Amino acid sequence: xxRRALFASACAGMFVFGIVLAILGALFGLPEMRSRLDVDLAxxxxxxxxxxxxxxxxxxxxxxxxxSFGNKVVLTASAVFVAVxxxxxxxxxxxxxxxxxxxxxGFGGGGLNTSANxxxxxxxxxxxxxxxxxxxxxxxxxxxxxxFLMASIAGRLSIPQLLLIAAALAAVCAIAYLVMPFPRPHExxxxxLLASIKAVRIPGVLLFGxxxxxxxxxxxxxxxxxxxxxxxxxxxxxxxxxxxxFYWAALMLGRFISAKLxxxxxxxxLVLASGAGSAIGCAVLMASHxxxxxxxxxxxxxxxxxxxxxTTLAIAADRYERLAGTIFGLLFAMGLIGGMIFPWIVxxxxxxxxxxxxxIVPLAGAIAIFVVAGVVPASGRPSEGRRDGGTTR
Numbered sequence: 001x002x003r004r005a006l007f008a009s010a011c012a013g014m015f016v017f018g019i020v021l022a023i024l025g026a027l028f029g030l031p032e033m034r035s036r037l038d039v040d041l042a043x044x045x046x047x048x049x050x051x052x053x054x055x056x057x058x059x060x061x062x063x064x065x066x067x068s069f070g071n072k073v074v075l076t077a078s079a080v081f082v083a084v085x086x087x088x089x090x091x092x093x094x095x096x097x098x099x100x101x102x103x104x105x106g107f108g109g110g111g112l113n114t115s116a117n118x119x120x121x122x123x124x125x126x127x128x129x130x131x132x133x134x135x136x137x138x139x140x141x142x143x144x145x146x147x148f149l150m151a152s153i154a155g156r157l158s159i160p161q162l163l164l165i166a167a168a169l170a171a172v173c174a175i176a177y178l179v180m181p182f183p184r185p186h187e188x189x190x191x192x193l194l195a196s197i198k199a200v201r202i203p204g205v206l207l208f209g210x211x212x213x214x215x216x217x218x219x220x221x222x223x224x225x226x227x228x229x230x231x232x233x234x235x236x237x238x239x240x241x242x243x244x245x246f247y248w249a250a251l252m253l254g255r256f257i258s259a260k261l262x263x264x265x266x267x268x269x270l271v272l273a274s275g276a277g278s279a280i281g282c283a284v285l286m287a288s289h290x291x292x293x294x295x296x297x298x299x300x301x302x303x304x305x306x307x308x309x310x311t312t313l314a315i316a317a318d319r320y321e322r323l324a325g326t327i328f329g330l331l332f333a334m335g336l337i338g339g340m341i342f343p344w345i346v347x348x349x350x351x352x353x354x355x356x357x358x359x360i361v362p363l364a365g366a367i368a369i370f371v372v373a374g375v376v377p378a379s380g381r382p383s384e385g386r387r388d389g390g391t392t393r
Contacts (some may be wrong), residue, residue, distance in 0.1 A: 005180065010120050016142055020142075045348060047095075051103070052339035055106040055110035059332035075116070079177060085108060108170075210334070211308075216339035225343065226298060246302070274306070279363065
């Protein structure tokens with residue numbers, strides 16, 4: 001198989017997944033989005049919860065599917081789900097229609113995320129850390145796409161038009177996956193929905209899942225609530241959208257920097273440092289009403305968040321090579337429980353107290369990441385020594 005073509009297909013999937021995670025947070029930064037759906041802040045949190053519930057369910061299902069049937073089926077079907085969900089959102093005018101669309105959107109996005117990462121881990125066995133971080137850059141491109149488009153052409157495109165543009169991109173990916181050749185699955189065992197759940201018994205897997213629980217919760221909270229938080233401080237919605245775009249741009253840049261840093265430091269140390277930086281960035285974001293300080297905090301968070309997910313996956317792939325799809329499915333599922341819970345908690349706290357009070361949630365999550373990352377090096381070692389991204393394990 002042509003590794004460049006396969007890498008490009010995975011990058012396209014991550015680009016669309018970036019849109020999936022960023023689009024609702026960006027659109028809900030516009031007051032007319034809540035007005036259009038007739039929802040309050042708590043119901044906004046319910047929509048984010050439903051989005052991540054869809055991703056959670058998807059990751060449980062698609063991990064074993066990848067190992068049994070390959071990436072082609074998963075990528076194609078997932079892109080179709082995303083396209084349909086975005087089209088439904090474009091015409092939704094009620095809370096319940098938005099819930100249905102969010103569930104479909106999450107289910108498709110979860111499949112793209114799991115399959116793209118598993119594909120890269122499979123085709124680059126000796127260079128997983130840097131390549132998974134490079135893949136993550138395209139997640140940043142996708143996440144940045146909608147906020148940047150909204151901020152740069154404010155007033156020229158309506159909310160439905162933005163959603164339909166994103167739907168068209170997902171549809172193009174689905175067609176490309178349908179006609180492309182993909183590697184055959186490595187495992188010949190029968191498909192089982194319980195395979196990912198049973199993988200929790202493997203020593204060390206649970207710890208990685210806990211780490212991704214906090215990281216996914218943080219990413220969902222920051223991506224979903226930052227623009228709403230900034231607007232609540234009295235800052236113009238367009239400026240809030242730009243700051244959200246800065247966050248996603250920093251995340252994208254951070255993935256590129258992380259790929260280079262892995263030539264000089266271990267994956268475990270990079271995750272630990274990223275946890276510390278995340279806590280600092282969240283504290284800065286909450287510390288001031290100054291637009292410049294807030295923007296600085298968003299950039300620090302983006303740079304710090306960048307390495308955690310892909311580098312943790314690379315460590316896990318080193319240790320559990322044989323069933324990467326199943327293990328990744330389990331880790332994403334465990335992580336996305338945080339993605340479901342954290343934004344929902346932020347919404348409940350915001351409705352009862354203030355959005356600023358709700359933003360304490362990702363700060364606490366960042367501190368937890370730092371603590372858990374400190375335990376990872378002692379949790380187990382890869383089954384055999386290798387060089388990955390220039391660092392000897």
